Amino acid sequence: MIELKHINKSFNGRHVTQDFSCVFDRGKTNLIIGESGSGKTVLLKCIVGLTQVDSGEVLYDGQDFLRLNPRDKQNLRKQIGMLFQGGALFDSKTVEENITFPLAMFTDMSHEEQKDRAQFCLERVNLAQAGDLYPSELSGGMKKRVAIARAIAPNPRYLFCDEPNSGLDPKTSILIDKLIKDITEEFQMTTIVITHDMNSVMEIGEKVVFICKNQKWWEGSNQTILDTDNKELEDFIYVSKFLKELKNKKMKA
Amino acid sequence: MFNRTFFHIGRYFTMLGRVFSKPEKWGVYRKEFFHEIDSLGITSLPIIAIISLFMGAVITIQAAFGFTSPWVPLYAVGFTTRDSVILEFSPTIISLILAGKVGSNIASEIGTMRISEQIDALEIMGVNSRAFLILPKIAACVLINPFLILISMFLGIAGGWLLGTLAGVVTTYQFVYGIQYEFNSFNITYALIKTVVFAFIIASVSAYHGYYTEGGALEVGRSSTKAVVYCSILILVFNFLLTQLLLS
Ligand SMILES: Nc1ncnc2c1ncn2[C@@H]1O[C@H](COP(=O)(O)OP(=O)(O)OP(=O)(O)O)[C@@H](O)[C@H]1O
Ligand SMILES: [Mg+2]
Numbered sequence: 325m326i327e328l329k330h331i332n333k334s335f336n337g338r339h340v341t342q343d344f345s346c347v348f349d350r351g352k353t354n355l356i357i358g359e360s361g362s363g364k365t366v367l368l369k370c371i372v373g374l375t376q377v378d379s380g381e382v383l384y385d386g387q388d389f390l391r392l393n394p395r396d397k398q399n400l401r402k403q404i405g406m407l408f409q410g411g412a413l414f415d416s417k418t419v420e421e422n423i424t425f426p427l428a429m430f431t432d433m434s435h436e437e438q439k440d441r442a443q444f445c446l447e448r449v450n451l452a453q454a455g456d457l458y459p460s461e462l463s464g465g466m467k468k469r470v471a472i473a474r475a476i477a478p479n480p481r482y483l484f485c486d487e488p489n490s491g492l493d494p495k496t497s498i499l500i501d502k503l504i505k506d507i508t509e510e511f512q513m514t515t516i517v518i519t520h521d522m523n524s525v526m527e528i529g530e531k532v533v534f535i536c537k538n539q540k541w542w543e544g545s546n547q548t549i550l551d552t553d554n555k556e557l558e559d560f561i562y563v564s565k566f567l568k569e570l571k572n573k574k575m576k577a
Numbered sequence: 578m579f580n581r582t583f584f585h586i587g588r589y590f591t592m593l594g595r596v597f598s599k600p601e602k603w604g605v606y607r608k609e610f611f612h613e614i615d616s617l618g619i620t621s622l623p624i625i626a627i628i629s630l631f632m633g634a635v636i637t638i639q640a641a642f643g644f645t646s647p648w649v650p651l652y653a654v655g656f657t658t659r660d661s662v663i664l665e666f667s668p669t670i671i672s673l674i675l676a677g678k679v680g681s682n683i684a685s686e687i688g689t690m691r692i693s694e695q696i697d698a699l700e701i702m703g704v705n706s707r708a709f710l711i712l713p714k715i716a717a718c719v720l721i722n723p724f725l726i727l728i729s730m731f732l733g734i735a736g737g738w739l740l741g742t743l744a745g746v747v748t749t750y751q752f753v754y755g756i757q758y759e760f761n762s763f764n765i766t767y768a769l770i771k772t773v774v775f776a777f778i779i780a781s782v783s784a785y786h787g788y789y790t791e792g793g794a795l796e797v798g799r800s801s802t803k804a805v806v807y808c809s810i811l812i813l814v815f816n817f818l819l820t821q822l823l824l825s
Contacts, residue, residue, distance in 0.1 A: 374697050402703035412694035426702045428605050478702075 325350050326371065326482065326514050331380035333363075333370055340366045342538045344380070351512045353505050353528045355519055358535035359560065364518045365409055365486055367535070371516070372406060372484060373397065384482065402430050405480030409487050409518075411467040413459040419446070419470050420455035426478045445473035448503055450496065465492045472500060476507055483508065483515040489524060497521065501528045522561060525549065534560065589785050595707040596715070596781075609713040617679050617714065617780075618721030624678065625671055625729050629662075632670070633733030634740035636661050641746035654747045655755015660764070662733035668768040669816050671729045672775035675722065676808035680783035683714055684804035687787030688797035696788070707788065715780040722776035723769050730768070767823045774819060778811045 331344040340363040348354040358364050369375035371382055373390060382389045384400060392400065413422050423442040427433050433441065446452050449469035459467060472488055485504060489497035505528040508515040519525065525532055529546035536542075536556045544552070550571075552558060562568045600606040640657040687710055690696050699706040734756065741747045783804035790800045 369697075372701055374700065398703045398705065400703075401701055404701055404703070406698070406701045408694045408698060410694055412698040414695055414698075415689070415693075429602055429702065429704060 325385055326516070327381075327383040327386075328371065329381040329383070331367070331370055331382070332378045333366060333375065334378060339538050341370065344540050346533055346540060346543070348514055348516055349531065350514045351509055352515070352530040353508050354514075354516045354531045354533070355525055355529045356516060356533050356535060357519060357525060357560070358541075360520070362535045363538055364535060368484055368486055368516065368518060372401075372404060402478075403481040405475035405478065405483045407468075407471050407475045407485040407488055409490075411459075411471040413467055413471055413474070415459050417458075418455065419451070419457050419459070419462070422459070422470060423474045423477045426474070430478065441477055442473070445477045446470075448476075449473045450499060465496065468492065469496070469500065472503070476503075479511055481513060483513045485515070485517045487518055487520070489519065489521055494523065497523065498527060504528065536560070585785075588789065589782075592707055592711075592785055592788065593781065595705060596711045598705060598708055600708060600712070601704060606709070606713055609709070610716055613713045613717035614721050617682065617717050618725060621675060621678055621725060622728070624674070625725055626732055628671070628674060629667065629729040629732040630736035630739075632666055633658065633662055633736030636666065636733070637737030637741040637752075638744060638746055641741065651747055651751040652755035652758060654741065655752040656758045657755075658737040658741075658752075659734060659756045659760070662737070663730050663764050663768055667726050667729040667733055668771040668775070669812065671726060672722070672772060672779065672812055673809055675725070676775075676779050676783075676812060677805050679718065680779050680804045680808045681801040682783075683780060684783040684787035684790075684801040685797055687711075687784055688790035688800045691788060691790045692793055692797060711781070711784040711788070714784055715777060718776040718780040719773055722779075723772050726768065726772045730765075767819075770823065771816065771819050774815055775812050778815065779808050782808050782811060 326348040328344055328346045328348075331341055332339075333341040344367060356364050356367065366375060370377045370380075373382075377390065380390075387400065389397070389400065413419075414425065417425065420439065420442045423445055424438040427438045427441060431438075442455065443452065446455060449472055451466060451469055451473070454462065454466060454470065459470070462470065468488065468491060472485070475483060475485070483504070488504060489500050492500065501524050504515060504517060507513065517524070517528070526546050526549075529549065531545055532543070532549055533540055534542040534554075534557050542552065542554050542557045549557070549561065552561075558571075562571050637654060637658045640654045640661075641651075644651070644653055644657075687696075690710070696706045696710070699709060738747075738749065738752050741752060742749055783801075786800040786804040786807070787797075790796050
């Protein structure tokens with residue numbers, strides 16, 4: 325479980341996150357949605373401590389993360405898997421080496437076991453053949469999937485994904501969403517996923533937090549999101565004319 | 578201005594403090610270390626060989642050209658070449674060239690990792706990114722540079738002999754006699770001490786500039802330029818200090 329308390333963050337006096345408090349439960353896929361530039365990535369980086377918050381607390385299962393000393397922070401981070409918006413693969417390493425890297429660094433797995441684990445993770449993201457390629461030889465979507473494989477390889481307790489399915493086709497998108505949901509349940513991870521994609525929201529949004537105007541604007545789940553009467557959220561969901569008409573029809577019925 | 582300078586010095590030493598902490602896993606670091614030996618050391622060999630051969634030759638010919646007085650014996654050409662190469666050319670000039678090649682390489686590699694969030698990815702995994710990225714580079718440079726410099730000394734003197742005799746400015750007998758004349762082996766120790774200090778400067782200062790890159794691709798270019806400039810200045814300053822300390 326991850327608990328955020330009154331997180332504030334501004335860049336040069338410009339507020340990006342204001343008084344953000346929220347609880348993300350274990351074993352559930354927690355989604356953060358919001359427009360581009362609304363501060364989702366910044367919030368996630370505050371949660372993992374890559375960006376310094378101005379004020380506020382981040383509790384990982386009760387541990388005050390931001391006030392841990394560097395060593396304890398490093399130890400807690402070994403239980404974190406994170407997918408960066410840009411992938412952040414190591415250019416100088418092959419796909420397989422990228423995935424085995426955290427295993428080689430922190431586990432006692434043998435070389436063979438690491439390779440098996442990497443292959444297993446690659447298969448789960450539909451990239452069984454890509455092990456020997458370098459990141460520069462991959463397409464944007466493939467990079468993203470390798471980055472997901474790397475994030476889940478050590479079986480983290482906390483999984484953070486920044487737009488796991490941007491740049492993927494709808495079919496692969498759903499595959500990735502399912503994967504995230506499955507491993508979250510199977511290994512009882514605390515998972516936070518940032519997305520713009522309404523398909524993902526409907527598919528795996530057991531908890532959905534909508535960020536708007538630098539604040540937590542709405543909180544609910546995929547069960548309740550379509551019936552919202554929150555104006556800004558409605559605007560976010562029902563963007564196309566087609567969807568708006570659909571909603572009006574549904575209201576009338 | 579002074580504030581900025583102290584800020585950088587403070588951050589540099591804080592960085593070094595984190596760099597020299599216990600590796601998470603020796604095996605992984607060892608692999609990186611051998612990789613760096615190859616990419617920072619072995620690949621520098623060709624350029625060092627070419628420069629040393631030609632500089633040695635030029636030093637010899639200039640020395641021969643300068644010693645036209647009948648009172649100066651011709652073997653003076655040999656020991657002038659020897660001393661110039663061993664005392665100054667190989668340790669300092671080659672280190673400056675390595676500052677250009679290796680320094681920009683390190684700064685741009687680490688800088689690119691910074692802006693593409695690879696360093697953040699390391700940190701998130703719980704890796705001490707400063708130690709993991711910088712320690713193998715410093716270790717590789719400090720270990721391999723003395724060998725590069727020894728090779729450079731050998732080739733510099735060999736180049737002097739080869740082209741000096743080919744150009745007819747000195748005979749092999751005179752040259753070799755000159756090389757052995759009043760040879761002081763401490764000069765080599767002195768040169769290697771300098772080399773090790775310079776190697777440390779090259780690796781750590783350029784890693785510092787790469788590690789604290791902020792922004793985009795443009796800034797990576799700037800960091801790598803800054804790395805070369807600061808490494809070169811520091812090498813010259815420390816060259817002066819060490820020479821004062823060791824030779825006077
Ligand atoms: N390092 C930084 N310095 C200054 N401003 C920043 C920095 N990082 C982010 N911002 C600002 O914070 C705001 C939120 O950025 P963020 O990356 O969190 O958006 P996002 O919600 O993730 O958008 P997207 O969906 O496009 O990824 C933006 O207006 C951006 O300009
Ligand atoms: Mg983002």
